[in-house]
Amino acid sequence: MLVLAWANLTHHKLRTLLSALAVGIGIMLMLVSRGLAGGSLAEVNERMQSVDAELVVLPAQDNIIFTSGAPFRASHERHLRRVSDERGPLAAAVIPVFFGQVQMAGQQQRLFGVDPEQMELFLGPRRVTAGKLFDRARVFVEQVESGALPPVSGGPLSGSPQAAGAYAEYLADGLELVIDERLRRVGAYGLGDEVQIMGQVFRIVGVVETGVAGRVFAPLQTLREIVVAGEPTASMYFIKLRPDLEPAAAADVFQRQFGADVRVELKSEYGQLLRASFASVNLYMTASSSVALAACFLFILLTVYTMVIEHTRELGILKALGVSRLGLVRLAVVEAVLISAGGVAIGIALAFGARELIVLVKPLLTVDLTAKHFLAAVLIGVLGGALSALYPGYRAARLDPAQALSHE
Amino acid sequence: MNDDLMIDVRGLHHTYTHTGVAEPVLHGIDLQVRRGEFLVVMGPSGCGKTTLLNILGLVLSPTRAAALRLAGREMLGLGDGARTRVRREMIGFVFQRFNLLPTISVRKNVALPLRLRGLAADGQVDRLVDRVGLGGCAHKKPGQLSMGQQQRAAIARAVIGEPALLLADEPTGNLDSANAAGVLELLSDLHRRLGQTVVMITHNEQLAVTADRVLRMCDGRFVD
Numbered sequence: 053m054l055v056l057a058w059a060n061l062t063h064h065k066l067r068t069l070l071s072a073l074a075v076g077i078g079i080m081l082m083l084v085s086r087g088l089a090g091g092s093l094a095e096v097n098e099r100m101q102s103v104d105a106e107l108v109v110l111p112a113q114d115n116i117i118f119t120s121g122a123p124f125r126a127s128h129e130r131h132l133r134r135v136s137d138e139r140g141p142l143a144a145a146v147i148p149v150f151f152g153q154v155q156m157a158g159q160q161q162r163l164f165g166v167d168p169e170q171m172e173l174f175l176g177p178r179r180v181t182a183g184k185l186f187d188r189a190r191v192f193v194e195q196v197e198s199g200a201l202p203p204v205s206g207g208p209l210s211g212s213p214q215a216a217g218a219y220a221e222y223l224a225d226g227l228e229l230v231i232d233e234r235l236r237r238v239g240a241y242g243l244g245d246e247v248q249i250m251g252q253v254f255r256i257v258g259v260v261e262t263g264v265a266g267r268v269f270a271p272l273q274t275l276r277e278i279v280v281a282g283e284p285t286a287s288m289y290f291i292k293l294r295p296d297l298e299p300a301a302a303a304d305v306f307q308r309q310f311g312a313d314v315r316v317e318l319k320s321e322y323g324q325l326l327r328a329s330f331a332s333v334n335l336y337m338t339a340s341s342s343v344a345l346a347a348c349f350l351f352i353l354l355t356v357y358t359m360v361i362e363h364t365r366e367l368g369i370l371k372a373l374g375v376s377r378l379g380l381v382r383l384a385v386v387e388a389v390l391i392s393a394g395g396v397a398i399g400i401a402l403a404f405g406a407r408e409l410i411v412l413v414k415p416l417l418t419v420d421l422t423a424k425h426f427l428a429a430v431l432i433g434v435l436g437g438a439l440s441a442l443y444p445g446y447r448a449a450r451l452d453p454a455q456a457l458s459h460e
Numbered sequence: 461m462n463d464d465l466m467i468d469v470r471g472l473h474h475t476y477t478h479t480g481v482a483e484p485v486l487h488g489i490d491l492q493v494r495r496g497e498f499l500v501v502m503g504p505s506g507c508g509k510t511t512l513l514n515i516l517g518l519v520l521s522p523t524r525a526a527a528l529r530l531a532g533r534e535m536l537g538l539g540d541g542a543r544t545r546v547r548r549e550m551i552g553f554v555f556q557r558f559n560l561l562p563t564i565s566v567r568k569n570v571a572l573p574l575r576l577r578g579l580a581a582d583g584q585v586d587r588l589v590d591r592v593g594l595g596g597c598a599h600k601k602p603g604q605l606s607m608g609q610q611q612r613a614a615i616a617r618a619v620i621g622e623p624a625l626l627l628a629d630e631p632t633g634n635l636d637s638a639n640a641a642g643v644l645e646l647l648s649d650l651h652r653r654l655g656q657t658v659v660m661i662t663h664n665e666q667l668a669v670t671a672d673r674v675l676r677m678c679d680g681r682f683v684d
Contacts, residue, residue, distance in 0.1 A: 059563035369559045372519050373617075374548020374576050376541060454520040457559065 053379065056370075057386040060359060068391060071355040075395025075437070078348035079429045080402035082341040083421060087407065089334055091420030097323035103265050104173040105147055105290035106299040107306065108322060110315045122150055122276075122285035128314075132289060135309050142302050144294050147173055148286035150275045154249045154268055156231070157239030159416060163249065164266030165275035171230075173292065174264050182236075183243045183258035186228035186271055226274040230258040235267040238415040250278050267416070290319070345432065348395070349440040356388050357444040367448050368456025377449035384445030385438050392437025396429050463532055466625055466657040467493035467516060471526035474511055474680075485511050486522070487680040495531075495624075498651050498658045500668045503677035509661040510629055512677070516659060517551050517627045518543045531624055548576055552618035552656075554647075556630035558610040560602035566613045567598040573621040585620060592616045592646060608639030612646060619650050626651075628660040632667060644670060 061068045100108075109132065111123040132146045150165030166174060171185050229247060236242075236259045245256045254270065276282050293302050299318050306316040317325060327334070360367065367380060375383075407419040472489040475482050485508040493499050503509050514520035515528070518535060522528065528535045530550065535543070552573070553559075560569045570589055571581035589598045592612040594605075602610050611631060618626055628647065632640035648670045651658050660671070668674045676683050 055564065055568060056561070059561075059568075063563040365559070366561050366563075368519075369561060371544070372517065372547060372553050372559075373573055374544055376544045379576075454514045457514075457519065457555070 053383050053386050057383055057390055060363065060387055061390055064359070067355060067358075068394070071352055071391045072394035072398055074348045074351040075345075075392055075433060076398030076402055078341070078345040079396050079399025079433060080406055081344045082432070083399065083403035083425050083429055084406045084410070084419060085337040085341050086425050087403070087419040087421045088410070088417065089330060089337060090422070090425075091418035093323070093326045093330060094420055095418040097326055099263060099265050100322045101319065102174070102176055102178070102263055103147070103290050103319065104176055105145070105292040106319055107291040107293065107303050108317045108319050109289040109291060109306070109310075110317065111288075112313050112315050122280055122283075122287050124148070124286040124289065126284040128310075129284065129286065129289070131309065132291065132306070135306055137305070139296070140294070142294060142297060142305060143291045145170065145173065145292040147290040147292065148272060149288050149290065150272050150279070150285070151287040152250065152270070152275050152279065154247065156241075156247060156268060157235055157416060159414060161235070161268050161416075162266060163275070164269045165272040166266075166269055167272045171269070173290070174266070174269070175260060176264075178261035178264055181233055181259050181261055183230075183256070186230055186257050186269070226271055226277070227252055227254045228257040228271065228274075229254045230260060230269040231256055232260055232262050232264055232267045234262040234416065252278060345436060349392075349436040352388050352391055352395075352437055352440040353443060355391065356384050356441050357447065359387065360384065360444045360448045364451060364456050367451050368453045371451065371453035372457060380448040380451075381442070381445035384441040384448055388437040388441030388444075389434055390437075392433040392440075395437075396433035399429060399433070400426060464494055465492050465529070466495045466497070466531055467491060467659070468527060468529040468532075469516070469525065471524070472512075472515065472522050472528065473524040474508070474515065474520070475523045476511075485680050486515075489680070489682065491675075491682070493657055493659060495657055496655045498648075498670065498672045499660070500671035500674045501659065501661050501677060502663055502665070502668060502674060504663065507677045508680040509677055513627050513629050513659065513661055516625075517553060518547050548573070549621075550624050552621065552623035552626045554611070554615050554618045554626070554628035554631045556633040558602070558607075558614045558634075560610055560614055560617070562602050565599050565601060566594055566605065569602065569613060570598075570616045570620055572617060573623075577621060579621075581620075588616045588620055589613075606639075607634055608636075608642060611635060611639070611643050615643065615646055615650070619654060619656070622654055622656070624656060626656045626658045628658065630661055630663075632662065632664060640664070640667070 109124075109128075129146055129148060132143055133141060135142050147170050148167065152163035152165060154161050154163045164174075168186055231241060236256075241256055241259075243256055243259070247254045247256065249270070273282070276285065291306070293299060299320070303316045303318055307314070310316065370380065370383075403421055407421060410417055410419055469489060469491040472486055472491070473484070474486040475484040477483070489512060491512075501509050501512065511520065515522050516530075518530075518538075522536075525536060530546065533546075535546065538546070560566075561572070564572075567585060567589060571585045574581040574584070586595075586598070589595055592615060594609060594613055594616070597605055597609060597613075602613065605613065611634070615631070618628075626647075631647065632643050635643060644667050647658065647660070650656075660667070662668065
């Protein structure tokens, strides 16, 4: 059967190739959409895991990916620091993060506003590869906090000419950015390059190794001045626990203290939360790639069905020679599975090509093509091909050999 | 029941129905063929010869028959699977239009009946291909052969499995006289060597001389 099926397919090379290509495109869509979603989420999760903390505190209503604004007030931060047991406060460090957006290297980046004093908690073992970490001397922050600056309507970063003039001496220390090595490479940035963020011109002062939680960091106080006129708010918190505490139990204590308005999550479960946040996106991608695959397998069905129609006489000969109905179904299935197998191989090759293209166009995206996805592609290809051949196989099996032999 | 009979057909009727119109083609045929006999059936086009051969070869079920026995076994009422097995194990076909599979080589065409029985095919196929004079063309596709060569390949395919019954439907109908004579000689030779029962349809009077017996058909009946 394999010999006959192969002979039939190679007899119609172009048609076979087009059918395999159709399957390949479907398989490629499936692999790339899964790889893109999985790769990006895995990369974000890996970066978040790099923060030296055990808990994440989020607004209850926010999607974990799209956490925005600054819903936490100063009272939240004080409360987080005060949660205690008999041995004292549970938090060894409360790490506020204020999120903003910045357009760099051709795409939107999440801007992490962090306290320069806590930058070490984000870096971990990663090195500063160029320049320095920003405003370690807290010149800008201390000037703002001390009230020593002359009052100007709207605050020091209001963008007004008076503010610019009054604070020029100090602004340079606040308007600094630290970026990661991948963003520097992709955007071809250098130290001292200027980036426009929310009406202010920031300067890149440092580059750190890839793998830190954010690609772009700015001083927390600067973002607060720009966005909420200096109010001590935050978008989320990391909590570094006292070393003797068990994270899950501590998370429960925090959660009970804050009630339903706040989500206290284990940082180790951030990956699961990300996937859950993307469940509907995943469902959409699965549905769209399934539709594409279904269309591809319909193409196989048509191809094999056309072969059955074209080869009616040959099928009659096979029946006359003693090939059973099941044998004819098997012949159709083997042909379809061979097409699908070729399609899977083409699809995997196309997926690698598409990954290269995506990385070329959007270098900061990660497309993760895994062995698990390849295995799924093979299974789907083989099963889909076999199912596609059942109807044409059934038609072949139902042929009347006498009529088939007289078929012109 | 006579164990010496390869074919024992009694009261065989067949009617084709096209768009509701019945067209009777066989009218109560009785036919007995001994094992090893070479029978030629002659008659004009449309007299029912091919229908009879298709029924004997179990590719067509008769509308009505009292008996249809092959090698003493009743074939009436057999299911599709059992009829397929009988075709595979017992019957070889030679068609007027050769009916080789165009996508595979001559050698693979000839080997097909053995493969369908799950038998190894190597030496036996090569010897037979040589014997029918196609040793140099075994790797070619049927479309690359002359008509005479194609028919010899078809005969090799029909006899490779040494079927007890060989059915040949106008095997020389598409051949010129030289090729026809060669094919007939080949069939006669194989019949002598293998001792199969052969039923051959033709309307070439010259081919009938090789037969043990000649029957003539007209309007769905045997005639004197």
